[in-house]
Amino acid sequence: MPAPVESLSSVVERFGDLKLLVVGDAILDVWMSGRASRLCREAPVPVVTLDNRQELPGGAANAALNAASLGAQVTLLSVVGGDQAGTTLRERLGAAGVDVGRLVVQPTRATPLKRRVVADGQLLVRLDEGDETPLRGRAARRLSDHLAESFPAHDAVLVSDYAAGMIGSSLIAVLARLQATAPRVLVVDAKDLAAYRGVGATAVKPNYQEAAHLLGLHQAASTSHRVDQLKRDGQRILSLLHAHLAAVTLDSEGALLFEQGTPPYRTYAHPAPTSKATGAGDTFAAVLTLALAAGCDAPAAGELASAAATIAVDQTATATASCSRPALQLAVAGDRRRVTDPEQLRATVARYRQERRRIVFTNGCFDLLHRGHVAYLNQAKTLGDVLIVAVNADASVRRLKGPGRPLNTLEDRMAVLAALSCIDHLVAFEDDSPAELLRIIRPDLLVKGGDYRRDGVPEGPLVEALGGRVEILPYLPNQSTTAMIQRIRTG
Numbered sequence: 001m002p003a004p005v006e007s008l009s010s011v012v013e014r015f016g017d018l019k020l021l022v023v024g025d026a027i028l029d030v031w032m033s034g035r036a037s038r039l040c041r042e043a044p045v046p047v048v049t050l051d052n053r054q055e056l057p058g059g060a061a062n063a064a065l066n067a068a069s070l071g072a073q074v075t076l077l078s079v080v081g082g083d084q085a086g087t088t089l090r091e092r093l094g095a096a097g098v099d100v101g102r103l104v105v106q107p108t109r110a111t112p113l114k115r116r117v118v119a120d121g122q123l124l125v126r127l128d129e130g131d132e133t134p135l136r137g138r139a140a141r142r143l144s145d146h147l148a149e150s151f152p153a154h155d156a157v158l159v160s161d162y163a164a165g166m167i168g169s170s171l172i173a174v175l176a177r178l179q180a181t182a183p184r185v186l187v188v189d190a191k192d193l194a195a196y197r198g199v200g201a202t203a204v205k206p207n208y209q210e211a212a213h214l215l216g217l218h219q220a221a222s223t224s225h226r227v228d229q230l231k232r233d234g235q236r237i238l239s240l241l242h243a244h245l246a247a248v249t250l251d252s253e254g255a256l257l258f259e260q261g262t263p264p265y266r267t268y269a270h271p272a273p274t275s276k277a278t279g280a281g282d283t284f285a286a287v288l289t290l291a292l293a294a295g296c297d298a299p300a301a302g303e304l305a306s307a308a309a310t311i312a313v314d315q316t317a318t319a320t321a322s323c324s325r326p327a328l329q330l331a332v333a334g335d336r337r338r339v340t341d342p343e344q345l346r347a348t349v350a351r352y353r354q355e356r357r358r359i360v361f362t363n364g365c366f367d368l369l370h371r372g373h374v375a376y377l378n379q380a381k382t383l384g385d386v387l388i389v390a391v392n393a394d395a396s397v398r399r400l401k402g403p404g405r406p407l408n409t410l411e412d413r414m415a416v417l418a419a420l421s422c423i424d425h426l427v428a429f430e431d432d433s434p435a436e437l438l439r440i441i442r443p444d445l446l447v448k449g450g451d452y453r454r455d456g457v458p459e460g461p462l463v464e465a466l467g468g469r470v471e472i473l474p475y476l477p478n479q480s481t482t483a484m485i486q487r488i489r490t491g
Contacts, residue, residue: 007412008304008332008419012325014294016071021150022286023175024060024160024167024189026078026103027112027130028085029278031056036119048119055088057096058114060160062282063189066308066322067158068097072290075099075154077146079139079166081131082107102146106139112164116278132165144174151178156293158285161190175199185293189285193241202292203245204237205285211237211248223253227266234258245298247305249284254421257302263375265299266382267306268421269313280309283323299374303419307331332419338426342440345427349388349441358384361443363434365392367406369416379473380447381422388425388441389417390434399432435462442466447473 031054036046057065064076076098080086082105089111090100112130116123135143143166151157159175161167172195179186179200188196189205193214196204208226212219215233220226230248235258237246246258257265287308291301308323311331339345352359360383366373381387391413397406406413414426429437438446438459446463452472454460460470 007415008300008307009329009415011291011294011296011300011304012070012329012332015067015290015325018156018290018293019073019075019154020064020067020286020289020293021075021077021154021157022060022064022067022160023077023147023157023171024063025112025162025164026057026061026076026080026089027059027114027162027164028089029056029058029062030054030113030115031118032115033118036124046119046124048117048124055092057089057092058279059112059162059164059282061089061093061098062279062322063158063160063286064093064098065096066283066286066312067290069322070287070290070308070325070328073099075102075150077102077143077150079104079106079109079135079143081105081109081111083111085111085113085130102150104139104142104146106135109139112162130164132163134165134168136168140168140170144171147171147174148178151175151184152182154184156185156187156289158289159186159188159190159196160282160285161188161192161196163191169195172196172199185289187285187289187292188243189281197241201241201243203247203288204241204243205247205249205281205288206237207249207281208251211246214240223250226250227256230256231264234264235260245292247284247288247298247302249281249309251280254306255284255302257298259298262371263379265302265374266378266422267302268381269306269310279322280312283312284309287323287328297371299371300419303421304328304332306421333415337418337423338414340427345425345437346440348425352386357386358445359441359443360384360387360445360447361390361434361438361441362387362447363390363392363429363437364449365397365401365406366413366417367397367401367408369413374420376449376473377420378422383445383447383471386424387422388427388443389423390437391417391426391428393428393430396430396432433458435459438462438466443468446470449473 032050033052034048034050036048038047040047060078064074068074080089080103093100110131115127117125176199185202187203188201190196193204193206215236217229220229238260247255249255254267254269284305288301288305291304308328311323311327360380362380394406394410410428417423417426445468448457454470454472457470463470
């Protein structure tokens with residue numbers, strides 16, 4: 001009998017066994033915040049009375065900090081100047097447990113610095129300074145030597161290239177040679193992804209703007225248009241960059257993941273103002289790299305990365321935030337999505353109806369969650385605003401599937417489903433039919449898998465009598481829980 005499906009929380013626990021090398025531009029982010037109650041006499045601009053200042057690692061340094069916060073053993077390979085900003089970065093990273101022994105200090109170079117001024121929670125201006133000329137000479141050779149020495153000792157490598165001058169063609173060539181000789185999980189997050197076409201990347205992580213530029217697309221304004229645009233053209237990223245996986249982040253609204261030969265997979269996050277999304281891409285890249293190195297498939301890695309990025313932007317502070325291991329494990333545990341009280345469920349859907357949000361409902365046993373389930377649930381989410389999934393309790397599964405089922409308990413099945421960001425609410429039911437839940441929820445849409453016909457859905461007449469309709473979605477071919485169990489049992 002197969003073992004229970006692994007939870008994402010246990011994957012996060014394994015991050016502590018991984019060694020990660022982060023290669024890229026270390027930046028110091030400075031946040032100056034205060035209050036603005038009047039305009040300046042010299043010009044129509046606010047006068048900001050500062051009452052707080054924070055100096056935090058940014059860019060590749062932020063990615064390294066996030067990975068260390070999640071328990072990984074992290075080495076940062078970068079260059080800083082011999083200035084106060086460089087000293088601050090080394091101190092902050094060292095205190096967080098990041099190995100800074102591979103940081104090259106170039107005394108004549110000014111460390112990249114980004115100062116942001118915030119008044120009453122509103123970002124007013126960003127002031128950038130620092131040396132972004134291409135690194136050459138002895139410092140460049142030292143970086144190449146450090147990369148060659150460090151690469152074999154790590155389980156995974158994350159490139160965080162902010163085009164601040166540290167990474168040039170010679171360092172990329174060294175990276176490509178090392179990857180060809182002894183492949184690692186290699187994730188590339190770079191402003192100019194085309195420069196990494198030949199490195200043998202496991203995954204690339206462009207944001208929407210970078211992906212649109214790479215594909216030669218006109219940049220759409222709304223998230224829905226961006227998603228539609230990428231679903232049509234996003235697979236081309238894989239062939240253009242020779243990567244196995246492309247994860248395109250949509251600011252603070254999740255991501256789209258592309259793998260060859262499979263439908264795009266969408267993750268969802270809580271929308272947040274762009275000013276609060278600072279550093280979320282670094283968090284996403286760090287967690288995506290660790291999850292792939294821990295053996296996750298693309299959807300699971302994307303879910304973990306999106307959950308971590310959501311935590312980063314949900315921080316109450318305006319400054320760049322990191323994601324800790326306890327916070328991520330709590331986020332993917334899923335308890336907050338599970339609804340156990342019928343009255344709570346009734347009140348929740350009533351609020352959705354007042355907000356004119358379209359409710360999609362589906363149900364099933366979900367005994368062994370596989371790619372077919374994941375694609376089906378992801379597609380169901382796109383048909384509305386809220387996806388509610390009802391799961392058969394253990395006794396119900398036994399009556400429907402026989403005495404050898406379920407293989408996984410209701411608690412295990414719910415925990416795994418709760419890690420999918422496309423699901424808004426989970427509810428269990430003891431009966432053979434979810435009819436009572438349907439009467440409470442009155443969904444706009446009941447979605448069933450491709451093994452049903454529209455006129456053969458038992459709950460179809462009830463849903464239509466309640467004002468909804470039935471939609472049949474195709475499963476991926478050759479994806480069936482019963483068939484998977486049979487193959488496992490017969491060897």
